[in-house]
Amino acid sequence: MTEFDRTNWARAEFGQRFIEEADIYVVERRRMLEILGSFYRHFIKDKPGKKILDLGCGDGILTHELLKIDSSLSATLVDGSAEMLERAESRLKGFKGINYVRASVQEMPRDDILRQKFDFIISSLAIHHLSSGEKKELFGRVYSMLSDGGYFLNIDVVLAPAPALDGFYMRLWREWIDERKASPGITDEEPGDIIRRYKDNTDNKPDTLDYQVGALKEAGFQDVDCYYKYGIFTIYGGRKSLRF
Numbered sequence: 096m097t098e099f100d101r102t103n104w105a106r107a108e109f110g111q112r113f114i115e116e117a118d119i120y121v122v123e124r125r126r127m128l129e130i131l132g133s134f135y136r137h138f139i140k141d142k143p144g145k146k147i148l149d150l151g152c153g154d155g156i157l158t159h160e161l162l163k164i165d166s167s168l169s170a171t172l173v174d175g176s177a178e179m180l181e182r183a184e185s186r187l188k189g190f191k192g193i194n195y196v197r198a199s200v201q202e203m204p205r206d207d208i209l210r211q212k213f214d215f216i217i218s219s220l221a222i223h224h225l226s227s228g229e230k231k232e233l234f235g236r237v238y239s240m241l242s243d244g245g246y247f248l249n250i251d252v253v254l255a256p257a258p259a260l261d262g263f264y265m266r267l268w269r270e271w272i273d274e275r276k277a278s279p280g281i282t283d284e285e286p287g288d289i290i291r292r293y294k295d296n297t298d299n300k301p302d303t304l305d306y307q308v309g310a311l312k313e314a315g316f317q318d319v320d321c322y323y324k325y326g327i328f329t330i331y332g333g334r335k336s337l338r339f
């Protein structure tokens with residue numbers, strides 16, 4: 096049994112529920128995908144033979160956003176869940192040059208598909224499931240998997256650096272959900288419920304933004320920054336240095 100098999104994500108119905116509810120509960124989900132697209136257009140799109148790696152890909156939504164912008168890219172999608180990879184495969188059928196790897200991000204094989212260098216490594220809402228040490232290790236691995244000048248971008252939840260701020264960020268999250276709930280066709284689950292589920296779920300191991308930004312710099316990344324933030328929802332990343 097791998098680390099991944101011990102998490103809720105190993106149960107197909109858990110993943111199914113996430114997919115159904117993500118647009119309601121993930122704050123500014125659409126906006127964050129748009130920023131991912133802008134980042135791609137700005138830094139990656141004009142490179143020749145672009146290779147993308149999507150870690151904890153779920154149903155492939157991130158890669159799909161990029162393929163809508165640029166169908167010439169090739170992509171490798173990694174997830175620990177066979178069901179999620181099946182969903183990704185069905186979502187992306189019709190696009191060429193897509194590989195699927197079933198593995199936990201802590202135990203990615205070092206052969207074949209994953210030995211190539213990637214120009215853009217992306218992830219969304221998966222890395223907060225790793226412990227602090229595992230995050231650090233992953234950032235080192237990501238750095239080694241990038242081509243020179245390649246970028247890493249992570250959309251994820253982070254830990255507030257102080258309890259008072261955590262209280263405020265949870266309010267922001269609740270207010271966001273309340274707004275969504277006002278739209279037609281939304282279920283009547285209490286916003287407190289998702290927030291409680293998030294807090295109670297021991298699979299969630301968020302670290303502070305400071306810690307993760309520091310760990311990226313330690314791994315060697317440059318241009319490290321938080322590119323977007325709304326309460327606990329963030330986009331951060333960096334660039335591997337160019338070798339001359």
Ligand SMILES: C[S@@+](CC[C@H](N)C(=O)[O-])C[C@H]1O[C@@H](n2cnc3c(N)ncnc32)[C@H](O)[C@@H]1O
Pocket residue numbers: 099102104105110113117150151152153154155156157173174175176179198199200201218219220221224
């Ligand atoms: C919240 S979903 C996000 C999916 C997708 N990135 C998105 O934004 O819609 C988290 C995904 O990460 C995967 N995952 C969680 N922990 C993982 C791990 N340690 N290794 C590989 N995949 C993992 C889950 O199976 C799930 O598909």
